[in-house]
Amino acid sequence: MRSTHSGYTRLTKAHKFSAAALTAAGAAAVAFGAASHAVAAPAPVKPVAMNMEAFGQAQAAERADAADKAAEQARTEAAAAKRAATGKADAKVKADAKAKADADAKAKAEAKAKAEADKERAGKQAANRSTTREPVQKPAAAAPKAYGDNLEGWISQALDIMKAKGIPASYDGVKRNIMRESTGNPHAINDWDVNAVNGVPSKGLLQIIDPTFKAYHVEGTSWDIYDPVANIVASCNYAADKYGSMDNVNSAY
Template sequence: MPAKGKHRRPKSSAFSRGLAVAGTGGAALVLPVIATTAASAQTAPQSTPAAKTSAAAPALAKKAGTTTYSVVAGDSLSKIADQLNVTGGWKKLYKDNRKVVGDDPRLIHPGLKLTIGKKAKAAAASDRADRADRSKRTTKLTPAKSAPAAKPKKTYSNDLDGWIKESLDVMAKHGIPGSYDGIHRNIMRESSGNPLAINNWDSNAAAGTPSKGLLQVIDPTFFAYHVPGTSMDSYDPVANITAACNYAADKYGSIDNVNGAY
């Protein structure tokens, strides 16, 4: 009976599949067979393309702690301020570079050099320091003006001459006319210079309002024509004179126009 044929291919290990036997005069030489695998068939991975570079950076130049920007075509102060995050925006940028830009902030041109930040602040600080220094120099050169000395208070003698002179000064402040001679003349006629003189016999006295003082003024007239700043006592020499002169100015134009009983 014929032997059963083998219909299944005998298994071989991965190692045996990778070997080949070569005859070398009776000796078996085992050589490795380099198989072309899927891994070897793969091509080298392609290099990753370089990341795209960012947009061109603003044309900035730093020197000695300052930052300068060179204006390019299409620039505006607003655009530059936004790009560089300028605190205060385009107005601050224009203020710091006014001498360079000129009077119109819209008229900037390529190549114009704008100072950003530190230098502008330093320039402002330097300008303030210069002004302070000039102020100090001016202060040193210009002597301080001393306050005018207070005028000593005017004094008057406690007699007829002093009373008339003080009355005239009070009258001048209130615009009441009268002269030294006119006052003196009427005082001598009315009271002979006695500030405590009183008339107890005329019609005024009969009515209960006797004439009093240097210029013989009755109380109703004294209080009606009393001058502020003087005593409310009708016997007071200065108060009596100024009230009488105020009355005479109202009735006769001035005490100088009075030459008799009034």
């Protein structure tokens, strides 16, 4: 144990023996360790020099191998792409060929159907032609209407022409004015009235002057003012224009 006196520490006898023992033991251990170390010390290691050329060759070989692998991969991918493109092209060629074959087949079928239809139609036509038919009787042409060469015939013919041309008049109205103007003489001529004085005498059944006859002449009739039918038609055409109809004329016109 430590005891203190007057501010310092005093070692007991027991402490002194312990310290001496510890010192001796430490010296012995140091001596033993030095002796042991001197006997088992390993031989020095000699450093190995690096072969740079071999190292460079190894790296070059690795790079070449990597390049070969990349090239092989690229070739594999290119071959796969080529096979895919070829497959698509083959598929398109096959599809086009099938479409053409289908179109050809359809065209042939349509041509065959048309040929059969034409054949059937021709057969029917031939059958129809071979059938004995009664000849078609054409209607006989209507015989031209006959008119008497007299006052009644002249008026009737004139009225038929006027009806076709849309000129109004009646048989009685025409006959009444004829009897007053010429008493039915188609060659009658007035050589004493004002028209005669002026050099254009009235002529024919209805006593019409030449300028009026020419102005109101109806196509299809004679240009001879003394022709009874032409004279009646032209005079009635004039009367229709001026009075509405020859039926409205009851005096000189």
